[in-house]
Amino acid sequence: MSHTSGVRQAQKQQTRQALLDAGLRLLEHQNLSSLGLRELTREVGVSPAAFYRHFPDMADLGVALVGESLGSLHAVIRAVMAETTDSADIIDRTVAITAEYVARHRPHIRFIARERYGGVQAVREAIAAELQGFADEVAAGLAVQPASAGWSPGDLRVLAELYVDHMVMTAAAFLDVPADDAAALERVAHAARLRMRIISIGRAHWLDPQD
Protein backbone atom coordinates (compact mmCIF):
# COMPACT_ATOMS: atom_id res chain seq x y z
CA MET A 1 0.00 0.00 0.00
CA SER A 2 1.47 3.34 -1.02
CA HIS A 3 0.68 6.81 0.13
CA THR A 4 -1.52 8.59 -2.35
CA SER A 5 0.02 11.95 -1.59
CA GLY A 6 3.74 11.36 -1.56
CA VAL A 7 6.12 13.81 -3.14
CA ARG A 8 6.50 11.28 -5.96
CA GLN A 9 2.83 11.16 -6.83
CA ALA A 10 2.47 14.91 -6.55
CA GLN A 11 5.28 15.54 -8.98
CA LYS A 12 3.86 12.99 -11.38
CA GLN A 13 0.45 14.60 -11.27
CA GLN A 14 2.12 17.91 -11.88
CA THR A 15 3.73 16.98 -15.17
CA ARG A 16 0.60 15.07 -16.14
CA GLN A 17 -1.35 18.25 -15.64
CA ALA A 18 1.30 20.17 -17.56
CA LEU A 19 0.74 17.80 -20.47
CA LEU A 20 -3.00 18.35 -20.33
CA ASP A 21 -2.63 22.12 -20.09
CA ALA A 22 -0.16 22.30 -22.97
CA GLY A 23 -2.40 19.99 -24.99
CA LEU A 24 -5.37 22.27 -24.49
CA ARG A 25 -3.25 25.25 -25.46
CA LEU A 26 -2.05 23.65 -28.67
CA LEU A 27 -5.49 22.29 -29.51
CA GLU A 28 -6.91 25.77 -29.66
CA HIS A 29 -5.83 26.00 -33.28
CA GLN A 30 -5.68 22.40 -34.44
CA ASN A 31 -7.19 18.94 -34.21
CA LEU A 32 -6.37 16.26 -31.72
CA SER A 33 -5.45 13.89 -34.52
CA SER A 34 -2.95 16.35 -35.92
CA LEU A 35 -1.35 17.10 -32.57
CA GLY A 36 2.04 15.43 -32.47
CA LEU A 37 3.45 13.69 -29.45
CA ARG A 38 6.77 15.45 -29.87
CA GLU A 39 5.07 18.77 -30.46
CA LEU A 40 3.29 18.36 -27.14
CA THR A 41 6.28 17.28 -25.07
CA ARG A 42 8.35 20.07 -26.63
CA GLU A 43 5.77 22.59 -25.44
CA VAL A 44 5.88 21.17 -21.93
CA GLY A 45 9.64 20.92 -21.87
CA VAL A 46 10.00 17.18 -21.26
CA SER A 47 11.41 14.42 -23.40
CA PRO A 48 9.13 12.61 -25.86
CA ALA A 49 9.52 9.38 -23.94
CA ALA A 50 8.15 11.00 -20.80
CA PHE A 51 4.72 11.13 -22.40
CA TYR A 52 4.34 7.37 -22.13
CA ARG A 53 4.70 7.52 -18.35
CA HIS A 54 1.29 9.21 -18.26
CA PHE A 55 -0.70 8.20 -21.33
CA PRO A 56 -0.42 5.20 -23.61
CA ASP A 57 -1.88 7.18 -26.47
CA MET A 58 -2.80 10.62 -27.72
CA ALA A 59 -6.39 9.43 -27.81
CA ASP A 60 -6.10 8.70 -24.10
CA LEU A 61 -4.98 12.23 -23.37
CA GLY A 62 -7.98 13.38 -25.38
CA VAL A 63 -10.35 11.34 -23.26
CA ALA A 64 -8.79 12.82 -20.13
CA LEU A 65 -9.35 16.29 -21.56
CA VAL A 66 -13.01 15.47 -22.15
CA GLY A 67 -13.40 14.64 -18.49
CA GLU A 68 -11.65 17.81 -17.46
CA SER A 69 -13.74 19.91 -19.83
CA LEU A 70 -17.19 18.56 -19.10
CA GLY A 71 -16.86 17.11 -15.63
CA SER A 72 -17.44 20.36 -13.83
CA LEU A 73 -20.55 21.07 -15.88
CA HIS A 74 -22.66 18.43 -14.16
CA ALA A 75 -22.85 20.51 -11.02
CA VAL A 76 -23.80 23.60 -13.00
CA ILE A 77 -26.58 21.84 -14.85
CA ARG A 78 -27.94 20.34 -11.68
CA ALA A 79 -27.96 23.76 -10.06
CA VAL A 80 -29.86 25.31 -12.95
CA MET A 81 -32.37 22.49 -13.09
CA ALA A 82 -32.91 22.68 -9.35
CA GLU A 83 -34.47 26.13 -9.63
CA THR A 84 -37.92 24.80 -10.32
CA THR A 85 -39.15 28.32 -10.83
CA ASP A 86 -41.12 28.03 -14.00
CA SER A 87 -40.78 31.75 -14.48
CA ALA A 88 -39.46 33.35 -17.62
CA ASP A 89 -36.17 34.51 -16.24
CA ILE A 90 -34.83 30.97 -15.94
CA ILE A 91 -34.11 31.22 -19.65
CA ASP A 92 -32.15 34.42 -19.17
CA ARG A 93 -30.20 32.87 -16.37
CA THR A 94 -29.43 29.71 -18.33
CA VAL A 95 -28.09 31.70 -21.27
CA ALA A 96 -26.09 33.95 -18.97
CA ILE A 97 -24.57 30.96 -17.23
CA THR A 98 -23.70 29.38 -20.56
CA ALA A 99 -22.03 32.59 -21.70
CA GLU A 100 -20.04 32.82 -18.52
CA TYR A 101 -18.99 29.20 -18.63
CA VAL A 102 -17.74 29.58 -22.20
CA ALA A 103 -15.89 32.78 -21.30
CA ARG A 104 -14.19 31.04 -18.41
CA HIS A 105 -13.39 27.74 -20.12
CA ARG A 106 -12.94 28.87 -23.70
CA PRO A 107 -10.20 26.40 -24.71
CA HIS A 108 -12.03 23.49 -23.10
CA ILE A 109 -15.25 24.24 -24.91
CA ARG A 110 -13.47 24.79 -28.20
CA PHE A 111 -11.85 21.40 -27.77
CA ILE A 112 -15.21 19.75 -27.19
CA ALA A 113 -16.78 21.41 -30.22
CA ARG A 114 -13.83 20.37 -32.40
CA GLU A 115 -13.72 16.79 -31.29
CA ARG A 116 -17.41 16.06 -30.90
CA TYR A 117 -17.44 14.88 -34.49
CA GLY A 118 -13.67 14.71 -34.83
CA GLY A 119 -11.43 11.97 -36.11
CA VAL A 120 -10.68 10.14 -32.85
CA GLN A 121 -13.31 7.58 -32.00
CA ALA A 122 -12.53 7.15 -28.31
CA VAL A 123 -12.84 10.90 -27.79
CA ARG A 124 -16.07 11.12 -29.77
CA GLU A 125 -17.53 8.39 -27.61
CA ALA A 126 -16.37 10.03 -24.40
CA ILE A 127 -18.04 13.29 -25.40
CA ALA A 128 -21.22 11.53 -26.45
CA ALA A 129 -21.36 9.70 -23.13
CA GLU A 130 -20.90 12.92 -21.21
CA LEU A 131 -23.63 14.68 -23.19
CA GLN A 132 -25.97 11.77 -22.62
CA GLY A 133 -25.29 12.15 -18.93
CA PHE A 134 -26.34 15.77 -19.18
CA ALA A 135 -29.50 14.78 -21.02
CA ASP A 136 -30.25 12.31 -18.23
CA GLU A 137 -30.05 15.03 -15.63
CA VAL A 138 -32.13 17.44 -17.65
CA ALA A 139 -34.71 14.75 -18.29
CA ALA A 140 -34.89 14.00 -14.57
CA GLY A 141 -35.30 17.69 -13.84
CA LEU A 142 -38.04 18.09 -16.41
CA ALA A 143 -39.90 15.04 -15.18
CA VAL A 144 -40.73 16.61 -11.84
CA GLN A 145 -42.05 19.82 -13.35
CA PRO A 146 -45.81 20.26 -13.57
CA ALA A 147 -45.45 21.33 -17.20
CA SER A 148 -44.41 17.80 -18.06
CA ALA A 149 -47.78 16.27 -17.28
CA GLY A 150 -48.98 14.21 -20.19
CA TRP A 151 -45.54 13.69 -21.66
CA SER A 152 -44.31 10.18 -22.29
CA PRO A 153 -40.87 9.40 -20.87
CA GLY A 154 -39.51 8.90 -24.38
CA ASP A 155 -40.74 12.24 -25.63
CA LEU A 156 -39.47 13.93 -22.49
CA ARG A 157 -36.09 12.44 -23.17
CA VAL A 158 -36.13 13.89 -26.69
CA LEU A 159 -37.01 17.27 -25.23
CA ALA A 160 -34.12 17.01 -22.77
CA GLU A 161 -31.75 16.17 -25.60
CA LEU A 162 -33.06 19.14 -27.51
CA TYR A 163 -32.23 21.41 -24.59
CA VAL A 164 -28.74 19.93 -24.31
CA ASP A 165 -28.11 20.22 -28.03
CA HIS A 166 -29.33 23.76 -27.87
CA MET A 167 -26.91 24.50 -25.07
CA VAL A 168 -24.04 23.07 -27.10
CA MET A 169 -25.18 25.06 -30.12
CA THR A 170 -25.24 28.23 -28.05
CA ALA A 171 -21.82 27.54 -26.58
CA ALA A 172 -20.41 27.03 -30.07
CA ALA A 173 -21.94 30.32 -31.17
CA PHE A 174 -20.28 32.10 -28.25
CA LEU A 175 -16.97 30.59 -29.30
CA ASP A 176 -17.14 32.33 -32.65
CA VAL A 177 -17.33 35.71 -30.97
CA PRO A 178 -14.24 37.55 -29.74
CA ALA A 179 -14.51 37.58 -25.97
CA ASP A 180 -14.43 41.37 -25.75
CA ASP A 181 -17.03 42.22 -28.39
CA ALA A 182 -19.90 43.01 -26.07
CA ALA A 183 -22.35 43.85 -28.85
CA ALA A 184 -21.77 40.59 -30.70
CA LEU A 185 -22.00 38.65 -27.44
CA GLU A 186 -25.35 40.22 -26.75
CA ARG A 187 -26.56 39.35 -30.24
CA VAL A 188 -25.68 35.71 -29.69
CA ALA A 189 -27.27 35.74 -26.26
CA HIS A 190 -30.42 37.31 -27.66
CA ALA A 191 -30.69 34.64 -30.36
CA ALA A 192 -30.14 31.93 -27.76
CA ARG A 193 -32.89 33.25 -25.52
CA LEU A 194 -35.23 33.57 -28.45
CA ARG A 195 -34.65 29.98 -29.51
CA MET A 196 -35.12 28.74 -25.98
CA ARG A 197 -38.37 30.64 -25.67
CA ILE A 198 -39.69 29.15 -28.87
CA ILE A 199 -38.91 25.69 -27.57
CA SER A 200 -40.45 26.39 -24.18
CA ILE A 201 -43.63 27.76 -25.72
CA GLY A 202 -43.80 24.75 -28.00
CA ARG A 203 -43.49 22.54 -24.95
CA ALA A 204 -46.23 24.42 -23.11
CA HIS A 205 -48.68 24.07 -25.97
CA TRP A 206 -47.71 20.53 -26.86
CA LEU A 207 -50.98 19.07 -25.70
CA ASP A 208 -53.26 21.76 -27.08
CA PRO A 209 -56.08 20.15 -29.05
CA GLN A 210 -55.83 22.45 -32.06
CA ASP A 211 -52.27 21.48 -32.84
Next chain:
Amino acid sequence: MSHTSGVRQAQKQQTRQALLDAGLRLLEHQNLSSLGLRELTREVGVSPAAFYRHFPDMADLGVALVGESLGSLHAVIRAVMAETTDSADIIDRTVAITAEYVARHRPHIRFIARERYGGVQAVREAIAAELQGFADEVAAGLAVQPASAGWSPGDLRVLAELYVDHMVMTAAAFLDVPADDAAALERVAHAARLRMRIISIGRAHWLDPQD
Protein backbone atom coordinates in the same frame (compact mmCIF):
# COMPACT_ATOMS: atom_id res chain seq x y z
CA MET B 1 -8.93 31.76 -76.33
CA SER B 2 -8.95 28.07 -75.52
CA HIS B 3 -11.67 25.51 -75.88
CA THR B 4 -13.24 24.72 -72.56
CA SER B 5 -13.94 21.13 -73.53
CA GLY B 6 -10.73 19.94 -75.10
CA VAL B 7 -9.36 16.51 -74.41
CA ARG B 8 -6.77 18.21 -72.27
CA GLN B 9 -9.22 19.92 -69.96
CA ALA B 10 -11.38 16.83 -69.71
CA GLN B 11 -8.51 14.68 -68.57
CA LYS B 12 -7.45 17.29 -66.06
CA GLN B 13 -10.94 17.48 -64.63
CA GLN B 14 -10.93 13.72 -64.41
CA THR B 15 -7.90 13.42 -62.17
CA ARG B 16 -9.07 16.46 -60.22
CA GLN B 17 -12.30 14.62 -59.54
CA ALA B 18 -10.34 11.49 -58.69
CA LEU B 19 -8.48 13.51 -56.07
CA LEU B 20 -11.74 14.79 -54.61
CA ASP B 21 -13.29 11.32 -54.58
CA ALA B 22 -10.28 9.70 -52.97
CA GLY B 23 -10.16 12.53 -50.46
CA LEU B 24 -13.74 11.97 -49.47
CA ARG B 25 -13.08 8.26 -49.15
CA LEU B 26 -10.08 8.77 -46.88
CA LEU B 27 -11.82 11.46 -44.86
CA GLU B 28 -14.48 9.05 -43.78
CA HIS B 29 -12.28 7.93 -40.92
CA GLN B 30 -10.01 10.91 -40.31
CA ASN B 31 -9.68 14.68 -40.22
CA LEU B 32 -8.80 16.90 -43.10
CA SER B 33 -5.83 18.25 -41.20
CA SER B 34 -4.45 14.78 -40.67
CA LEU B 35 -4.90 13.75 -44.29
CA GLY B 36 -1.49 13.65 -45.94
CA LEU B 37 -0.80 14.86 -49.44
CA ARG B 38 1.15 11.72 -50.24
CA GLU B 39 -1.49 9.54 -48.67
CA LEU B 40 -4.03 11.06 -51.00
CA THR B 41 -2.00 10.87 -54.20
CA ARG B 42 -1.03 7.31 -53.36
CA GLU B 43 -4.72 6.41 -53.12
CA VAL B 44 -5.42 8.00 -56.50
CA GLY B 45 -2.35 6.50 -58.12
CA VAL B 46 -0.58 9.68 -59.19
CA SER B 47 2.68 11.22 -58.10
CA PRO B 48 2.73 13.57 -55.12
CA ALA B 49 3.76 16.48 -57.30
CA ALA B 50 0.66 16.04 -59.47
CA PHE B 51 -1.45 17.31 -56.60
CA TYR B 52 -0.12 20.84 -57.08
CA ARG B 53 -1.46 20.95 -60.64
CA HIS B 54 -4.95 21.07 -59.14
CA PHE B 55 -4.80 22.52 -55.65
CA PRO B 56 -2.25 24.78 -54.00
CA ASP B 57 -3.17 23.40 -50.61
CA MET B 58 -4.98 20.65 -48.76
CA ALA B 59 -7.22 23.36 -47.34
CA ASP B 60 -8.14 24.28 -50.90
CA LEU B 61 -9.22 20.75 -51.65
CA GLY B 62 -11.30 20.90 -48.50
CA VAL B 63 -13.06 24.03 -49.67
CA ALA B 64 -13.79 22.36 -53.00
CA LEU B 65 -15.27 19.41 -51.11
CA VAL B 66 -17.52 21.76 -49.17
CA GLY B 67 -18.95 23.08 -52.41
CA GLU B 68 -19.45 19.58 -53.72
CA SER B 69 -21.12 18.46 -50.50
CA LEU B 70 -23.49 21.34 -49.89
CA GLY B 71 -23.97 22.84 -53.33
CA SER B 72 -26.68 20.45 -54.40
CA LEU B 73 -28.61 21.06 -51.19
CA HIS B 74 -29.73 24.54 -52.17
CA ALA B 75 -32.13 23.15 -54.72
CA VAL B 76 -33.52 20.67 -52.22
CA ILE B 77 -34.13 23.33 -49.60
CA ARG B 78 -35.78 25.63 -52.07
CA ALA B 79 -38.05 22.81 -53.17
CA VAL B 80 -39.10 22.03 -49.61
CA MET B 81 -39.69 25.67 -48.77
CA ALA B 82 -41.73 26.17 -51.92
CA GLU B 83 -44.44 23.86 -50.66
CA THR B 84 -46.24 26.56 -48.78
CA THR B 85 -48.65 24.00 -47.43
CA ASP B 86 -48.76 24.82 -43.78
CA SER B 87 -50.03 21.35 -43.10
CA ALA B 88 -48.46 19.01 -40.61
CA ASP B 89 -46.96 16.58 -43.09
CA ILE B 90 -44.39 19.10 -44.28
CA ILE B 91 -42.45 18.14 -41.18
CA ASP B 92 -42.62 14.47 -42.07
CA ARG B 93 -41.48 15.21 -45.59
CA THR B 94 -38.60 17.40 -44.43
CA VAL B 95 -37.30 14.71 -42.12
CA ALA B 96 -37.73 12.04 -44.77
CA ILE B 97 -35.84 14.15 -47.29
CA THR B 98 -33.06 14.75 -44.78
CA ALA B 99 -32.79 11.04 -44.09
CA GLU B 100 -32.64 10.24 -47.77
CA TYR B 101 -30.06 12.91 -48.47
CA VAL B 102 -27.83 11.59 -45.70
CA ALA B 103 -28.24 8.04 -46.93
CA ARG B 104 -27.27 9.08 -50.45
CA HIS B 105 -24.40 11.39 -49.56
CA ARG B 106 -23.11 9.82 -46.40
CA PRO B 107 -19.41 10.61 -46.84
CA HIS B 108 -20.12 14.18 -47.86
CA ILE B 109 -22.28 14.83 -44.82
CA ARG B 110 -19.80 13.14 -42.53
CA PHE B 111 -17.11 15.40 -43.92
CA ILE B 112 -19.21 18.49 -43.25
CA ALA B 113 -19.99 17.43 -39.69
CA ARG B 114 -16.31 16.73 -39.03
CA GLU B 115 -14.97 19.93 -40.44
CA ARG B 116 -17.69 22.34 -39.37
CA TYR B 117 -15.71 23.01 -36.22
CA GLY B 118 -12.52 21.35 -37.47
CA GLY B 119 -8.98 22.59 -37.50
CA VAL B 120 -8.86 24.18 -40.96
CA GLN B 121 -10.06 27.75 -40.90
CA ALA B 122 -10.74 28.17 -44.62
CA VAL B 123 -12.95 25.08 -44.58
CA ARG B 124 -14.80 26.18 -41.46
CA GLU B 125 -15.53 29.49 -43.10
CA ALA B 126 -16.70 27.87 -46.32
CA ILE B 127 -19.13 25.68 -44.40
CA ALA B 128 -20.38 28.60 -42.33
CA ALA B 129 -20.97 30.64 -45.49
CA GLU B 130 -22.90 27.80 -47.08
CA LEU B 131 -25.07 27.31 -43.99
CA GLN B 132 -25.77 31.03 -43.85
CA GLY B 133 -26.91 30.78 -47.45
CA PHE B 134 -29.34 28.06 -46.40
CA ALA B 135 -30.60 30.22 -43.56
CA ASP B 136 -31.15 33.04 -46.04
CA GLU B 137 -33.33 30.83 -48.19
CA VAL B 138 -35.28 29.48 -45.26
CA ALA B 139 -35.78 32.99 -43.92
CA ALA B 140 -37.07 34.13 -47.30
CA GLY B 141 -39.43 31.16 -47.40
CA LEU B 142 -40.72 31.82 -43.91
CA ALA B 143 -41.24 35.50 -44.60
CA VAL B 144 -44.00 34.88 -47.12
CA GLN B 145 -45.92 32.52 -44.87
CA PRO B 146 -49.00 33.90 -43.09
CA ALA B 147 -47.74 32.37 -39.84
CA SER B 148 -44.91 34.89 -39.85
CA ALA B 149 -47.15 37.89 -39.37
CA GLY B 150 -45.94 39.95 -36.43
CA TRP B 151 -42.38 38.62 -36.57
CA SER B 152 -39.54 41.07 -36.88
CA PRO B 153 -37.03 40.29 -39.65
CA GLY B 154 -34.31 39.72 -37.06
CA ASP B 155 -36.33 37.23 -35.09
CA LEU B 156 -37.41 35.50 -38.26
CA ARG B 157 -33.78 35.13 -39.17
CA VAL B 158 -33.06 33.50 -35.81
CA LEU B 159 -35.94 31.11 -36.43
CA ALA B 160 -34.55 30.25 -39.85
CA GLU B 161 -31.13 29.56 -38.34
CA LEU B 162 -32.79 27.36 -35.75
CA TYR B 163 -34.38 25.31 -38.51
CA VAL B 164 -31.07 25.00 -40.33
CA ASP B 165 -29.19 24.04 -37.18
CA HIS B 166 -31.88 21.52 -36.44
CA MET B 167 -31.46 20.05 -39.91
CA VAL B 168 -27.71 19.73 -39.38
CA MET B 169 -28.31 18.19 -35.98
CA THR B 170 -30.68 15.67 -37.49
CA ALA B 171 -28.28 14.83 -40.29
CA ALA B 172 -25.51 14.24 -37.76
CA ALA B 173 -27.81 11.96 -35.80
CA PHE B 174 -28.53 9.93 -38.92
CA LEU B 175 -24.80 9.58 -39.47
CA ASP B 176 -24.38 7.77 -36.18
CA VAL B 177 -26.82 5.08 -37.28
CA PRO B 178 -25.76 2.14 -39.47
CA ALA B 179 -27.52 2.67 -42.79
CA ASP B 180 -29.33 -0.66 -42.62
CA ASP B 181 -30.69 -0.49 -39.08
CA ALA B 182 -34.26 0.43 -39.92
CA ALA B 183 -35.44 0.53 -36.31
CA ALA B 184 -32.71 2.92 -35.22
CA LEU B 185 -33.30 5.08 -38.28
CA GLU B 186 -36.94 5.36 -37.37
CA ARG B 187 -36.04 6.31 -33.80
CA VAL B 188 -33.87 9.15 -35.03
CA ALA B 189 -36.55 10.25 -37.49
CA HIS B 190 -39.17 10.19 -34.76
CA ALA B 191 -37.05 12.36 -32.50
CA ALA B 192 -36.37 14.76 -35.36
CA ARG B 193 -40.08 15.13 -36.14
CA LEU B 194 -40.86 15.63 -32.49
CA ARG B 195 -38.29 18.38 -32.15
CA MET B 196 -39.51 20.08 -35.28
CA ARG B 197 -43.09 19.96 -34.04
CA ILE B 198 -42.11 21.55 -30.75
CA ILE B 199 -40.41 24.36 -32.62
CA SER B 200 -43.32 24.83 -35.00
CA ILE B 201 -45.84 24.96 -32.17
CA GLY B 202 -43.65 27.44 -30.35
CA ARG B 203 -43.60 29.53 -33.46
CA ALA B 204 -47.36 29.36 -33.83
CA HIS B 205 -47.98 30.52 -30.26
CA TRP B 206 -45.19 33.07 -30.23
CA LEU B 207 -47.56 36.02 -30.13
CA ASP B 208 -50.04 34.57 -27.66
CA PRO B 209 -50.71 37.10 -24.91
CA GLN B 210 -50.38 34.65 -22.02
CA ASP B 211 -46.82 33.76 -22.85
Next chain:
DNA sequence: AAAGTCGGCGAACGGTTGTTTACTGAATGA
Protein backbone atom coordinates in the same frame (compact mmCIF):
# COMPACT_ATOMS: atom_id res chain seq x y z
C1' DA C 1 21.43 2.60 5.89
C1' DA C 2 20.30 -0.51 2.19
C1' DA C 3 17.22 -2.08 -1.40
C1' DG C 4 13.68 -1.07 -4.46
C1' DT C 5 10.63 1.80 -7.20
C1' DC C 6 9.88 4.66 -11.03
C1' DG C 7 9.59 9.41 -13.52
C1' DG C 8 12.37 11.46 -16.73
C1' DC C 9 16.33 11.48 -20.15
C1' DG C 10 19.19 10.98 -24.37
C1' DA C 11 19.98 8.44 -28.29
C1' DA C 12 18.88 5.82 -31.87
C1' DC C 13 15.44 3.25 -35.13
C1' DG C 14 13.02 3.09 -39.57
C1' DG C 15 9.67 5.47 -41.78
C1' DT C 16 6.88 9.31 -43.40
C1' DT C 17 6.07 13.97 -44.56
C1' DG C 18 5.56 18.45 -47.87
C1' DT C 19 7.90 20.72 -51.46
C1' DT C 20 11.06 21.69 -55.34
C1' DT C 21 13.51 20.46 -59.41
C1' DA C 22 14.23 19.27 -64.22
C1' DC C 23 12.13 16.15 -67.28
C1' DT C 24 8.86 13.81 -70.77
C1' DG C 25 5.35 13.28 -74.02
C1' DA C 26 0.77 13.97 -75.55
C1' DA C 27 -2.77 17.48 -76.78
C1' DT C 28 -2.95 22.01 -78.79
C1' DG C 29 -2.96 26.12 -81.98
C1' DA C 30 -0.73 28.64 -85.78
Next chain:
DNA sequence: TCATTCAGTAAACAACCGTTCGCCGACTTT
Protein backbone atom coordinates in the same frame (compact mmCIF):
# COMPACT_ATOMS: atom_id res chain seq x y z
C1' DT D 1 3.93 20.45 -89.84
C1' DC D 2 6.18 22.62 -86.18
C1' DA D 3 6.52 25.18 -81.95
C1' DT D 4 4.15 25.59 -77.65
C1' DT D 5 1.60 24.41 -73.65
C1' DC D 6 1.15 21.77 -69.64
C1' DA D 7 -0.56 17.46 -66.78
C1' DG D 8 2.04 14.12 -64.80
C1' DT D 9 6.77 11.99 -63.39
C1' DA D 10 10.89 10.55 -60.82
C1' DA D 11 14.22 11.84 -57.70
C1' DA D 12 16.11 14.26 -54.16
C1' DC D 13 15.69 17.40 -50.03
C1' DA D 14 15.73 18.36 -45.15
C1' DA D 15 12.61 17.97 -41.48
C1' DC D 16 9.85 15.54 -38.62
C1' DC D 17 7.38 11.65 -36.76
C1' DG D 18 6.15 7.73 -32.98
C1' DT D 19 8.30 4.30 -30.45
C1' DT D 20 11.87 1.58 -27.97
C1' DC D 21 15.99 1.05 -25.23
C1' DG D 22 19.02 1.26 -21.28
C1' DC D 23 20.35 4.34 -17.85
C1' DC D 24 20.31 7.71 -14.12
C1' DG D 25 18.99 9.65 -9.76
C1' DA D 26 15.62 11.17 -6.58
C1' DC D 27 12.04 9.43 -3.73
C1' DT D 28 10.11 5.46 -0.89
C1' DT D 29 9.90 1.42 1.68
C1' DT D 30 12.03 -1.89 4.66
